[in-house]
Amino acid sequence: MIAIENVSKSYGTRFGPRMVLDRVNLTLGRGRNIGILGRNGAGKSTLIRLLSGAERPTSGRIRREMSVSWPLAFTGAFQVNLTGLDNLKFICRVYGVDWKPLVPFVEEFTELGLYLREPVMHYSAGMMMRLAFALSMAIEFDCFLIDEGLAVGDARFGDRCHVELFQKRKDRAFILVSHDPNTVKAYCERACVLHEGRLHQFNTVDAAYEFYQAAAVPAPTVVFD
């Protein structure tokens, strides 16, 4: 289980502290999943950073009773001077997993060929994404954090990710954050909406969708009076 208990997060700005998350509560059981909808700047990525442990809440706490992944297909932690294979080895060392048996899977999944042994800085965005997703699948977690990671790449890659994540690992929990209600509708059994720092919970995805459309879309402002 993961429990977010009364978590607030504020960041210092030049105009004083700005509250991004305001007393957020959420519980997710083993094997369950939830989609979190929010507009740009609603605090989705902040929530992901707190969940992954990269940042700490300003107040409140997060209890993790299952292992939580780093954000799925996150490319930011790549060291670009290192090869794709070096990055695999690094991740495996950090998580205490033997890297050798994973090489065939990574080779097959990424279709990088010779480039797996080239520095990541020579990769295209698509190659980087394939490597990042493969590394995310290399370490097994109870719960995956997905930060709109599935929106990138071509259709074929999307299908393969889908198989790896939602079919082969359908027993796992995941938290998916997105601004796109269709993604949430397609993958999640439950949804909530981040709006102005508060997390609104709903029993059905449709109810969340309605609220998101109605409340989270800013009312049209009158430009000319």
Add this chain to the structure above:
Amino acid sequence: MRTGAVPGRSTSFLKSLGIQWRVIRALLMREVITRFGRHNVGVLWLVGEPMLFTLGVAALWSAAGMSHGSGLPIIAFAITGYSSVLMWRNSVSRVNSSIQQNFNLLYHRNVQVIDVFLTRIILELAGATGSFIVLALFFTAGGWIRPPEDLLTVVQAWLMLAWFGTALSLTIGAATAYSEIVERLWHPTSYLLFPLSGAAFMVEWLPPGGRELVLLLPMVHGVEMLREGYFGSSVRTHYDVGYMAMCCLGLTLVGLFLVRDAGRRAEVH
């Protein structure tokens, strides 16, 4: 307490220690390949770079006659002096701002700010130590300098300098996470501390008032001790291991506290 990688529950102290060592090892390899690459001599630059610095300084000091007519062998004087500066100066400089540079690694729950710091400190200390040993062996084998009189004291002094370097790096490195002013101030401070650190003089050469002042700096005790071990009875040294240990202990506690707090405050920039 750290959380284990895959089981995701609170873990025992020993297990945490195991995870920490594993993470630091992974970071060490990553850092070595990143910094030195696989081209030409690669990781040997870790030792080569400080060696070149020390050799340059030794050459300059020989030319300038820095032993002030004390009859000390200038090469040994320069190697012991400059190598001990490397022990505290380089590691602090490497650790500064390393939280911002490595923030993305913190997405991996096992990687903590202290691991990033310790990795860089270990590498710098290893480089400086390697350079000191290689130079001392080289010049001794060539007959230019004599081997140390008391190896045990040399080792003890070196360990004290390593402790000081580590504690200072933790403190200043974490402090740079609060304000970049710390880093801006560190550059002039380290520059000014170099001539005061005992690297280029013996405390004995100073007037009594000057001795007292300069002995307030913990690293001076380390250098004096190192030279006591190296030159033995041919020099008069002034140092107090107890004082240096107290300073290091205090700095270590402050450093660990600041690192923990800086880790909690780490944010994307």
